[in-house]
Every structure is written in C-alpha cells, then in structure tokens.
Amino acid sequence: MPEALEPLVRIRDLAVDFDGDAGLVHAVRGVSFDLHAGRTLAVVGESGSGKSVTANAMLRLLPKRGRIVNGSILFRDPEGGGTIDIAGLDAASEKMRQLRGARIAMIFQEPMTSLSPLHTVGDQVTEALRIHDAVPMAEAQKRAMAVFERVGFRDPKRMLDTYPFELSGGMRQRAMIAMALICRPALLIADEPTTALDVTTQAQILALIKELQAETQMAVLLITHDLGVVANMADDVVVMYRGQVMERGGLADIFRRPEHPYLKALMKAVPHFDMKQDERLTPLREIRIDAAAAAAAAHCGREPIQHGRTVLAVTGVTKTFTLRSGGLLGEPQQVSALSNVNLTLRAGETLGLVGESGSGKTTLSKVIMRAMAPNCGQVCFDDGGGPRDVFKLKGPDLKDFRRAVQFVFQDPFSSLDPRMTVYDILAEPLRIHRVGNEDQRFQRVKDLLELVGLDQRSMRRYPHSFSGGQRQRIGLARALALNPAVILCDEPTSALDVSVQAQILNLLKDLQKALGLSYLFVSHNLAVVDYMANDIAVMCRGVIVEQAPRETLFRSPKHPYTQALLAAVPSPDLDHPLDFARLTRGGFSNPADWPEPFRIVPGETRPEMAEVEPEHFLALARPCAPAHPEPMRAAS
Incomplete structure (x- = not known):
C-alpha cells in the first residue's frame, strides 16, 4: 500500500478497564478504526460512551485505575520513520514523552481548568516548544507570537504577558489551540473543543481548525456529542455506545443512511429549526410525569x-x-x-x-x-x-x-x-x-x-x-x-x-x-x-x-446580528453547511459595523425599539439628543 494511503493511526481491538469501587468497569471494549492524514474523524456518542477514554489511551493519559488490557494503537510517525505501537509503550517512557505534545497534541474540553492560572499564556505555550525543540526563549517567543497571530489574537505580543483569567472562553480556547499547534503535530485530538462556547465563537474555532488542517495536513480526531458540528467538520464518523463501536463510515453514509437503531435514536434527539408546532424530541430514555x-x-x-x-x-x-x-x-x-x-x-x-x-x-x-x-x-x-x-x-x-x-x-x-x-x-x-x-x-x-x-x-x-x-x-x-x-x-x-x-x-x-x-x-x-x-x-x-x-x-x-446568529448554528443536515467564510469575517457583534439603519456609534446614534410588523420589534439607530452647550460668559 502506498505510504500516502496508509492510515496515520490504526487502532485494533482496543480494550480499557478501570478498577472501580464497585468492581471492574469495562470502559472501552473492542474498539477499531483508522485515521488518515489530512482527514477528520469524529467520534460521537453520549457521555460515558468511552470517547474520551479512547483519546486518553492514545496519549497514555489514563488515570491510575485505568489500564489498556488488549489491542494495539499503531501510530505511523512521519518524522520518526516508523510505526509505533503506543499501547505497548510505558506511559512515562521517554519515547511516549516525545510523542505526547510534539507529534500528538490535544485540545481539552474546558480551557479554564486546562490552563494554569499562575502562569501567563506566553509561558505555557512556549513551554511546550522548549521541551520538545530546546530552542532559546527569544526564538520560542517569536514562534509563539506567530502562532498567536495565526489563531486570531489581535495583539500577539501582548498575549505573552496575559493570564488565562483575562481572556474570554473563546480566547482561552484559541490559546489552547496555539499550545497544541506550536510543535506542528501530525495528529490533533480535540475533545469537545466548543461545548461551552456560543455559536458564533464555536463557528470561528471550527473554521480555524479546518483552515490549519488544510495548511499542515494534520489528522484531526474530533470528540463531540453535537451532530451539527460533526456534519460540518468530519470526513469519517465513529459512533460509540457503552464502550463499543455501534457504527462507523463516511460522513454521507452515516447521515443519509444510518443503520444502527442507536444512531437513528441519537439523530431524533437533536432539536432542529423545521420542527412542527407540537412535534416532540425523542430522547433515548424518556422521563414521563403524571x-x-x-x-x-x-x-x-x-x-x-x-x-x-x-x-x-x-x-x-x-x-x-x-x-x-x-x-x-x-x-x-x-x-x-x-x-x-x-x-x-x-x-x-x-x-x-x-x-x-x-x-x-x-x-x-x-x-x-x-x-x-x-x-x-x-x-x-x-x-x-x-x-x-x-x-x-x-x-x-x-x-x-x-x-x-x-x-x-x-x-x-x-x-x-x-x-x-x-x-x-x-x-x-x-x-x-x-x-x-x-x-x-x-x-x-x-x-x-x-x-x-x-x-x-x-x-x-x-x-x-x-x-x-x-x-x-x-x-x-x-x-x-x-x-x-x-x-x-x-x-x-x-x-x-x-x-x-x-x-x-x-x-x-x-x-x-x-x-x-x-x-x-x-x-x-x-x-x-x-x-x-x-x-x-x-x-x-x-x-x-x-x-x-x-x-x-x-x-x-x-437584524444583521440575528441573521449572523442563525447562520452560525451548525445543522445536522448535510444540505445546509455552515458558511465559514462569512462567519470568520466577523463584525456581526460590533454595533458600529452594522449597516444602516442599525448602525450604532457611541455619542452619535442610540438604539430605539420600533414595531416593524405586529409583535415584531427591531432596534433601529436614532440620532442622540444634542448636548446643551454651557451659556457663554460675558467678557470681563
């Protein structure tokens, strides 16, 4: 098989157990899939289905009570010149330390708890580079500023001295992406990277990941429970339930021709805009009340x-x-x-x-x-x-x-x-x-x-x-x-x-x-x-x-802001993809960038609600009342 067609990651019969207080827990059982360079594989399922455990096993970041009991995780290192079975490595070995962060990077679900509150963002991003590449601090900061600019920070130099608490949720997530990408990894694992973000910030983060992937040809393992995100990001999909793979295949096959009852039920649980007045969501486990x-x-x-x-x-x-x-x-x-x-x-x-x-x-x-x-x-x-x-x-x-x-x-x-x-x-x-x-x-x-x-x-x-x-x-x-x-x-x-x-x-x-x-x-x-x-x-x-x-x-x-919000909602419908080009342009949340008659400029115009049709109100720009000048004093 030509090297270009060989999977970057080949997982076969992976099994992970945990020693729980109530006995042995089989968290992952017989999981197998392939991940290719330049492609995105989405792993979907409910909380507790084994998605994050599978990703943590690939980085050997399992807790003390967890262990890989069967299977292989074959990683073809493009720079190392060979294939490594990660499942057979010691989690604390030098070889695993070289892979973790440099060749395989991870964006964690909650950026606030993943970033140290005691260190600046610049220190945390350059630390990853200095550990793996042993470059001088000046060179590390220069490369950090380049990646800060790449992930959308307006003032990359200022980010070197900025602490995580000074950033919004979306900016913290961008800092996590910068930390993951500074060593130019071959595989990026993104564990629920947009769960806590609003839809416009989420769309910008997803667009950024796609753009960076196209430039570097890195593989992306996307862990999510949002089928709308999957429809807009993935090339291939793996559906997990209780530690097992229920269904896997290409994006079109999974969404247009789902076969497993669990996947069909998962799709029925997602709210969408064209639901009828009395239509009801269908959860996997209904709660009925008298x-x-x-x-x-x-x-x-x-x-x-x-x-x-x-x-x-x-x-x-x-x-x-x-x-x-x-x-x-x-x-x-x-x-x-x-x-x-x-x-x-x-x-x-x-x-x-x-x-x-x-x-x-x-x-x-x-x-x-x-x-x-x-x-x-x-x-x-x-x-x-x-x-x-x-x-x-x-x-x-x-x-x-x-x-x-x-x-x-x-x-x-x-x-x-x-x-x-x-x-x-x-x-x-x-x-x-x-x-x-x-x-x-x-x-x-x-x-x-x-x-x-x-x-x-x-x-x-x-x-x-x-x-x-x-x-x-x-x-x-x-x-x-x-x-x-x-x-x-x-x-x-x-x-x-x-x-x-x-x-x-x-x-x-x-x-x-x-x-x-x-x-x-x-x-x-x-x-x-x-x-x-x-x-x-x-x-x-x-x-x-x-x-x-x-x-x-x-x-x-x-209103242009309402239209932008609606355009940023990822739909689990392959026929209605997100317009990433429009969303990355931004400007929709800045009142000074809105077109007339909505444009609000402090000191010049103010918003005033107007009824444009029955029960439909819009904030339209109205001129501010002129300030009353002070009376002139008589010359002495």
Whole structure:
C-alpha cells in the first residue's frame, strides 16, 4: 500500500478497564478504526460512551485505575520513520514523552481548568516548544507570537504577558489551540473543543481548525456529542455506545443512511429549526410525569396565575459596571452591561433570551432575581394581585417573591453542594421558608424526585454519584420545591449531550403544562430556544436588538446580528453547511459595523425599539439628543 494511503493511526481491538469501587468497569471494549492524514474523524456518542477514554489511551493519559488490557494503537510517525505501537509503550517512557505534545497534541474540553492560572499564556505555550525543540526563549517567543497571530489574537505580543483569567472562553480556547499547534503535530485530538462556547465563537474555532488542517495536513480526531458540528467538520464518523463501536463510515453514509437503531435514536434527539408546532424530541430514555399527580404534589398554597397574563415586566433596565484601569491610580472606566432593556413574560409561556457570551443575558437574570440592582429601570412581578416593583419589596413581600421566582443554573455540578445529600438539597428551601414539618418535608422531597423522574432511593446519595443529566434534574427539583410561578433557566442544557438535553427539554415542557409555569429561558443555542420558546428576544452588548414570536423570528429575521446568529448554528443536515467564510469575517457583534439603519456609534446614534410588523420589534439607530452647550460668559 502506498505510504500516502496508509492510515496515520490504526487502532485494533482496543480494550480499557478501570478498577472501580464497585468492581471492574469495562470502559472501552473492542474498539477499531483508522485515521488518515489530512482527514477528520469524529467520534460521537453520549457521555460515558468511552470517547474520551479512547483519546486518553492514545496519549497514555489514563488515570491510575485505568489500564489498556488488549489491542494495539499503531501510530505511523512521519518524522520518526516508523510505526509505533503506543499501547505497548510505558506511559512515562521517554519515547511516549516525545510523542505526547510534539507529534500528538490535544485540545481539552474546558480551557479554564486546562490552563494554569499562575502562569501567563506566553509561558505555557512556549513551554511546550522548549521541551520538545530546546530552542532559546527569544526564538520560542517569536514562534509563539506567530502562532498567536495565526489563531486570531489581535495583539500577539501582548498575549505573552496575559493570564488565562483575562481572556474570554473563546480566547482561552484559541490559546489552547496555539499550545497544541506550536510543535506542528501530525495528529490533533480535540475533545469537545466548543461545548461551552456560543455559536458564533464555536463557528470561528471550527473554521480555524479546518483552515490549519488544510495548511499542515494534520489528522484531526474530533470528540463531540453535537451532530451539527460533526456534519460540518468530519470526513469519517465513529459512533460509540457503552464502550463499543455501534457504527462507523463516511460522513454521507452515516447521515443519509444510518443503520444502527442507536444512531437513528441519537439523530431524533437533536432539536432542529423545521420542527412542527407540537412535534416532540425523542430522547433515548424518556422521563414521563403524571400531570394530575404533579399538579397535586406541587400545590403549596399558590393559586395558578391566569394563562396569558403578564407575570413579569422589565422596563428600561440599565446596568453599568465600573472597572479601574491602569492600576490603583487609574481612571475608572464605565462598562455598559444592560442598556434600556424592556421584556414581558406572560404566565404559562416561555420567553427565550439569546445572544453571545458577554451580551448581558445572565446579568439581566440576576437583576430580575434581585441579586443585582440596576442603575435605573423597573422590574415588576404580578402573581395575580397586581404588579409590584421588585426593588421596593421588603419583609414578607420580598420573601414571597423569593419563593415565586426560582433559578436553574448552567452547571448542575458546581451549583449543588457536594457535602449535602439530595434530601438535604431539596429540603433546604422548605426549611428556610418554614414550609411544613419534617414529615411533610420528607414527603415533599419524595414527590419532587418523582416529579423529575428520579428514584426515591436517590435522596441519600451525594451529587457526585449522579450523571450530568440527573444532577440537572436535581437542580430543577430544587427550583420546584417552593412551587414557583416563574423559573429563570440559565443555559440549563449547554453542558449536556443531545440525548440528555432532549430529556431535560421535554421535562421542562411537561412541567410547564402541568404546573402552569412561566420560563425565562436563557441560551446561546437558537435551535433549543426555537423548541422551547413562544417569544424570543435577541441580545447583543446589553441591547435587545430584535424581539418577535418564534415563528416570525426564524421565518424572517431582520437584524444583521440575528441573521449572523442563525447562520452560525451548525445543522445536522448535510444540505445546509455552515458558511465559514462569512462567519470568520466577523463584525456581526460590533454595533458600529452594522449597516444602516442599525448602525450604532457611541455619542452619535442610540438604539430605539420600533414595531416593524405586529409583535415584531427591531432596534433601529436614532440620532442622540444634542448636548446643551454651557451659556457663554460675558467678557470681563
């Protein structure tokens, strides 16, 4: 076989075991596939399917309890002049150290925890180069600046002295890519490289990987659960479930002619834009609730609010933060997080709030929760007794508001106390608000677990013993404990794989129907918001730029920022690929780059909402009011 046609990596019958507390765990069983230079192989599957274990085995980065028990990992080193069986190498051997980082590099899932907070980005990127190539520091910094420029940093020299906490999520991920690419590896392993990123940043990172791959002909092993990313990036696909390969083949075969029932079920769990009004996602494991029992179990004295009545109204909310630059003596700098935001949430409905990271979505949620005070504006809550200004509530009225409006957080693991059992987590809100006695609270916790589809035997377990989807259900149960009228959902499914995401989204819709809940659903995934929301508001840099019913917004988006967001959503449809060329040009999140009549220039124009068609609002540029000059003084 000609060398050009030989696989760069050939894995055969790979098996990895872990010595778990409950016995032996077969994490990977009989996995085989080939990976060629210049091509991208996507490994897809749910969390726990063995994707990351397979990748870590290729780098010999398995934990102490894990070991390769069978199979081979043959790596054809283009520079070493031979084929190496990585499975037969000692993980701490000099040969493995030479391969790891230099010939095989990895981009990890969470860049913030993968980068050292104590060292600058420049130190961390040059370290990889100096270890493998033994170049002087000046040469290492020169090559680091070249790769910084290549991955899209505007000021490569400044990155040498920048710490990871000073960068956004997308910039941190670019720093990870720079670290992986500085030694020009033959194989790049990307483990969920865009999971925590918003869609526009994700599209830019994916475009960057494709561009660099075309230049260097490196092979890419892409680990993901996002079938939209797979459809836009992969040449070949491997589908894994419980440590085994269920199906593998070329991209077109996998997407147009799926054969295995698991792959077909995985595709049905992905939300897409052309779903019908009453169409339902099909998760692999459905959570069914009894609507009548749910309504009875949830009743804690609150009468249901009349459907369609305005339950939450945000009017003219503005919030600025003060930053100090240039050290202790520097001039304070004002940063606008929210600018004249107006929103209305009706009882029994869902209002979707979408936008990039840093657009102000979470800040607005905190203002509504009264966890943060605005500079000006008003938040009114109406539970049936008339609208009341949230920031004027005191004493018992404020405590009632805290019960009526609850929060579901983005990361279910960090939002649950690891030292508390599930029973303590769910009973805590009841104790704080003095709801019932201990026996009644115990029954309430049992009802809540049943409400979210968890076994009652779970109440004595700790959060670390649950999967991501189960932890999110615990967080949802905690939010439901006090029978709220409104739940603010802040990216509740962004960290979950597609099948578990479908579970949680269906559960939220079922609970809304059964309990008459109202949701403010914050997300950067427009396909998810399309599935959940009745109305959608699009936010950019603290400004609502467009708001409309979901059918109107997706049928005829008017604002250039909304159009860019929709264009950046990767679809699991081979006939609708991402336009990488358009997305990499950027400019869509900078109001000064928008075309007329949307262009916002500080000091010259300001946004003003206008109704362009029934219930469809757009932020149009209007001239700023002229400043009144000071009266001239008479000459002395």
